[in-house]
Amino acid sequence: MLSKIDVPIPVFILHWNRPEECLKTLQHFLNQDLPLEISVLDNSSSPKNIEKIKTSLPGEVNWIQLLENKGWGGAFNIVLQQWLDDGISDYCIISAHDTLLENQCLSMLIDAMESDKSIGIICPEYGGKSSNLPRFSPIRGPRLINNIAPRQYGEVEYVDFAHATLLVFRKDCLKKIGVFDKRYFAYGDEYDISIRAKKMGWKVAILWGAIITNPITASSKPVINYLLARNTLLLAKVHGGFISSWCRAILMLCRFPLTLCQQPSEKPVVIAKFLGLKDFLLGRYGKPPIDSLS
Secondary structure, three states, X not given: OOOOOOOOEEEEEEEOOOHHHHHHHHHHHHOOOOOEEEEEEEEOOOHHHHHHHHHOOOOOOEEEEEOOOOHHXXXXXXXXXXXXXXXXXXXXXXEEOOOEEOOOHHHHHHHHHHHOOOEXXXXXXXXXXXXXXXXXXXXXXXXXXXXXXXXXXXXXXXXXXXXXXXXXXXXXXXXXXOOOOHHHOOOOHHHHHHXXXXXXXXXXXXXXXXXXXXXXXXXXOHHHHHHHHHHHHHHHHHHHOHHHHHHHHHHHHHHHHHHHHHOHXXXXXXXXXXXXXXXXXXXXXXXXXXHHHO
């Protein structure tokens, strides 16, 4: 490490009904070579899953129980605001409940932020086998550019947004830009906070060689397609304006019949995306309509 960190860095791991994966993630954090204050933030899991994880929770890990599912940003905002108000660490780490970290991942990330005070948000490399570069434009939305030229180990690269599997925030950055926008609920708020940071003069970066994975996360559930459709339109409106959001909405509508013709089995996905588009036009944000998507 370049810099000695004496103050424990708060780590908040958001858990929802995945006790086995979360316990494995906790062990990966406990194996890191940094002083950490680790808390599991439970987003109103089932009583059975709460009991399962609490029974095996390491003694040095804090437990924070939420009584309702507040989504990704809404849940993290509670602890992030407490850290901004009362915390003494310059940095804070948030993570999904199924994140697996390679050795020295966190110390590499903190060293990078210590070396470059202009970085407000940083994330590790995802996967480690093929490099993906985060890019954003209001009409095309957030995306990952695949098959880019290999980067050097330890290289810091400024990007359009940091992926939210694991994020490190600088306190001065969040004090300036604010916490997550709760309108997104999930799948969108992580892009928005990075874009806001860049607009206010902070750098957002990825650190190549600091590697994490979360191999079980991939999913194409209708609720995720709903959120991505609605929230990428909101991103287009907030960060590109009215015309950008309408251009994206028109492109989305044009794809629906094509998808149904080529892949009839994708009908639930198309319906979910259509509902997301409709709710965007009606200004309905926050928690998705689960009953309509099941």
